[in-house]
Amino acid sequence: MSALTLQEAEDRTAAGLAKAAEMGVAMNIAVVDAGGHLLHFSRMEDAWLGSIDIAIRKARTAAFFKMPTAAIGELSQPGGDLYNVEVTNGGLVSFGGGLPVVAADGRVIGAVGVSGGQVSEDTVVAEACLV
Amino acid sequence: MSALTLQEAEDRTAAGLAKAAEMGVAMNIAVVDAGGHLLHFSRMEDAWLGSIDIAIRKARTAAFFKMPTAAIGELSQPGGDLYNVEVTNGGLVSFGGGLPVVAADGRVIGAVGVSGGQVSEDTVVAEACLV
Amino acid sequence: MSALTLQEAEDRTAAGLAKAAEMGVAMNIAVVDAGGHLLHFSRMEDAWLGSIDIAIRKARTAAFFKMPTAAIGELSQPGGDLYNVEVTNGGLVSFGGGLPVVAADGRVIGAVGVSGGQVSEDTVVAEACLV
Amino acid sequence: MSALTLQEAEDRTAAGLAKAAEMGVAMNIAVVDAGGHLLHFSRMEDAWLGSIDIAIRKARTAAFFKMPTAAIGELSQPGGDLYNVEVTNGGLVSFGGGLPVVAADGRVIGAVGVSGGQVSEDTVVAEACLV
Numbered sequence: 001m002s003a004l005t006l007q008e009a010e011d012r013t014a015a016g017l018a019k020a021a022e023m024g025v026a027m028n029i030a031v032v033d034a035g036g037h038l039l040h041f042s043r044m045e046d047a048w049l050g051s052i053d054i055a056i057r058k059a060r061t062a063a064f065f066k067m068p069t070a071a072i073g074e075l076s077q078p079g080g081d082l083y084n085v086e087v088t089n090g091g092l093v094s095f096g097g098g099l100p101v102v103a104a105d106g107r108v109i110g111a112v113g114v115s116g117g118q119v120s121e122d123t124v125v126a127e128a129c130l131v
Numbered sequence: 132m133s134a135l136t137l138q139e140a141e142d143r144t145a146a147g148l149a150k151a152a153e154m155g156v157a158m159n160i161a162v163v164d165a166g167g168h169l170l171h172f173s174r175m176e177d178a179w180l181g182s183i184d185i186a187i188r189k190a191r192t193a194a195f196f197k198m199p200t201a202a203i204g205e206l207s208q209p210g211g212d213l214y215n216v217e218v219t220n221g222g223l224v225s226f227g228g229g230l231p232v233v234a235a236d237g238r239v240i241g242a243v244g245v246s247g248g249q250v251s252e253d254t255v256v257a258e259a260c261l262v
Numbered sequence: 263m264s265a266l267t268l269q270e271a272e273d274r275t276a277a278g279l280a281k282a283a284e285m286g287v288a289m290n291i292a293v294v295d296a297g298g299h300l301l302h303f304s305r306m307e308d309a310w311l312g313s314i315d316i317a318i319r320k321a322r323t324a325a326f327f328k329m330p331t332a333a334i335g336e337l338s339q340p341g342g343d344l345y346n347v348e349v350t351n352g353g354l355v356s357f358g359g360g361l362p363v364v365a366a367d368g369r370v371i372g373a374v375g376v377s378g379g380q381v382s383e384d385t386v387v388a389e390a391c392l393v
Numbered sequence: 394m395s396a397l398t399l400q401e402a403e404d405r406t407a408a409g410l411a412k413a414a415e416m417g418v419a420m421n422i423a424v425v426d427a428g429g430h431l432l433h434f435s436r437m438e439d440a441w442l443g444s445i446d447i448a449i450r451k452a453r454t455a456a457f458f459k460m461p462t463a464a465i466g467e468l469s470q471p472g473g474d475l476y477n478v479e480v481t482n483g484g485l486v487s488f489g490g491g492l493p494v495v496a497a498d499g500r501v502i503g504a505v506g507v508s509g510g511q512v513s514e515d516t517v518v519a520e521a522c523l524v
Binding site: 050057073096 | 192194195196197209210212213214216218219221
């Protein structure tokens with residue numbers, strides 16, 4: 001069974017940090033394993049302190065449900081199937097910036113979570129981590 | 132690099148307390164440093180006990196994201212970019228009454244959080260702290 | 263019934279801060295009411311950040327049990343009557359530096375909690391708050 | 394005022410990881426800033442999952458009190474001045490493996506926390522981070 005290595009986490013983070021620097025936004029980037037446990041984390045200078053926790057929770061949320069955090073947000077709105085699911089699991093994040101890492105065999109082996117800019121910017125950096 | 136001193140925190144709180152007394156509302160006023168750590172706190176007689184925690188969280192929220200708490204609230208509504216962000220960081224407050232303290236050099240060196248009245252009143256008192 | 267006012271809390275804190283400055287130790291000083299709810303807090307520049315929480319918990323502990331925190335510590339040791347009572351109430355502090363504030367009529371109307379130096383220093387500053 | 398950069402955190406972590414690899418122990422290494430906020434984190438393959446949280450708390454504890462975690466542990470034993478201080482601040486760690494990072498000007502600018510092996514091994518790796 002494939003697993004996310006620390007080296008791969010570092011490489012994915014480096015790709016995200018390069019994208020963030022290019023965009024001029026100070027980001028927090030977290031990488032977790034398939035169990036949602038923290039594997040690697042980096043905070044750029046001057047990034048919002050409140051985004052440390054958000055980045056880690058985005059990654060954990062994406063790993064816990066094997067889907068992008070934004071997909072959960074579509075269901076957690078008032079009237080939605082998963083209304084207020086964010087209060088479970090000690091606090092989930094359901095807006096964009098968390099993406100599962102999928103191995104060649106199709107298994108979810110972990111996730112990345114990015115926070116520090118607009119949600120659209122977080123999402124772009126998270127996607128850069130997955131290239 | 133500038134930093135918020137206890138003396139400045141006391142002075143800002145005194146300005147807020149004077150405004151609150153003038154308005155006839157019993158307020159809680161918290162001041163935190165750039166890291167969101169409590170520096171000073173005052174509760175007026177008869178202020179709501181539930182507002183102690185809210186004032187401190189408003190200040191921390193404003194320091195953590197370097198913006199007014201109300202700006203976060205605009206984004207955290209249903210359908211918004213940051214829906215339910217309040218469940219992160221052990222509990223954020225996203226309505227008005229938390230404002231960052233910005234130094235002459237433009238850096239955020241801390242924040243004030245005010246709670247005890249209507250949100251519009253909390254905001255007026257928080258602004259009085261920043262004069 | 264007598265109650266601790268914000269003015270009295272400020273005055274007691276000022277007395278403690280003066281003593282701390284005289285001793286050359288950076289302290290955190292918390293004052294709570296009879297219900298253990300925060301009334302006033304001050305942190306001196308360069309005081310340990312970990313002592314913010316300890317000062318507040320010392321004050322709350324002293325108010326909750328109407329006795330000095332050190333008196334609880336005598337009972338909470340291994341084999342003692344209150345062994346590990348510190349894990350209750352979301353976290354109590356049972357070493358010196360928390361003292362109840364007693365009104366002229368003998369009622370406990372609140373408490374002070376001091377943290378930032380050696381426990382013996384914290385205790386001296388807490389006593390200075392009560393003069 | 395000096396501050397810990399992400400680059401310095403990465404370099405210190407790399408030094409610790411190299412030492413851990415040499416010793417053949419799978420470690421978690423956390424680096425926090427002066428405010429105790431996470432700056433960088435790495436977990437080696439097969440490291441204990443329970444050590445993620447311990448490494449982060451060790452770093453935070455060392456930053457919060459500007460001293461090695463082991464120095465706190467000497468005081469927090471039964472009968473000691475700081476007995477059960479571990480229950481404060483949401484959970485402190487008072488055994489070895491957390492060390493403050495001190496700048497050339499003598500100020501504590503952050504801390505490292507290492508967990509994954511025997512405490513003596515954690516301490517050796519933490520020291521390697523500071524070289």
